[in-house]
Amino acid sequence: MVKxxxxxxxxxxxxxxxxxxxxxxxxxxxVTAVVVIMSSNSDxxxxxxxxxxxxxxxxxxxxxxxxxxIIKGGFxxxxxxxxNSQMFENTNxxxxxxxxxxxxxxLKYSFVKGxxxxxxxxxxxxxKLAKCYSREIALLNPEESGQIFRVKIFSGVNxxxxx
Numbered sequence: 001m002v003k004x005x006x007x008x009x010x011x012x013x014x015x016x017x018x019x020x021x022x023x024x025x026x027x028x029x030x031v032t033a034v035v036v037i038m039s040s041n042s043d044x045x046x047x048x049x050x051x052x053x054x055x056x057x058x059x060x061x062x063x064x065x066x067x068x069x070i071i072k073g074g075f076x077x078x079x080x081x082x083x084n085s086q087m088f089e090n091t092n093x094x095x096x097x098x099x100x101x102x103x104x105x106x107l108k109y110s111f112v113k114g115x116x117x118x119x120x121x122x123x124x125x126x127x128k129l130a131k132c133y134s135r136e137i138a139l140l141n142p143e144e145s146g147q148i149f150r151v152k153i154f155s156g157v158n159x160x161x162x163x
Contacts, residue, residue, distance in 0.1 A: 045131035045157045052155040053133045055081040056098055065142040066149050070100070070109055077111050088113045093159035095119075095130070101150045108149070118156030130158035 059081035060067050069075035077098070078085040088094050095114030102108050115130075122132035134154040141147035 043131070045159065046133065048157040048159065049131055049133040049155045052083075052094065052096060052157065053135060053153050055083055056096055056153050056155065057135075057137065058082075060098065060100075060151060060153075061137065061139060062142070064140055066100070066139040066151075068142045071141070071143060077113075085113070091159070093157060095154075095156040097152075097154040099152045101152070103148055105150075114156070115158075118158065119154065121158070122156055128158075130156045132156040 056077070059077055060070070062068070067075060067080065069080070077083075088096075092115040095116065095118040096112070097119070098109075098111040099107060100109040118130040118132060121130040132155065134152070137151050137153070139149045139151055141149060
């Protein structure tokens, strides 16, 4: 019986170095993954510009129709889009331009706020320049059936410390 116990002990002595080797490999993999993730740059400005653009569409679009407050008056783009106007007044990090055209391509309504230089910056290449998102949608007039408004929405963001 003593011989069996010694055999098991020999087996455990052999497995012990492999166990620590596996722990070391897993530890090195975790440290490497953390270093790679923490050292990479992530630029979310395009995502922020798209989110800003989506909020503006939410304020203007009423199930395929132009928000009737725009036509009748009393439309507050900040209230209807759930945005804070202070972020456009106190910083130069955000910009939007909403233009609404009628069927004859005449500008009917316009909403502009923020740093107007972003429209130029977005056409240029550079890491520290603003990132933008634009879209064009067609909405129906809620008062006159068949009349279509063409809406151009341009949004830009240059927030955060870009490396």
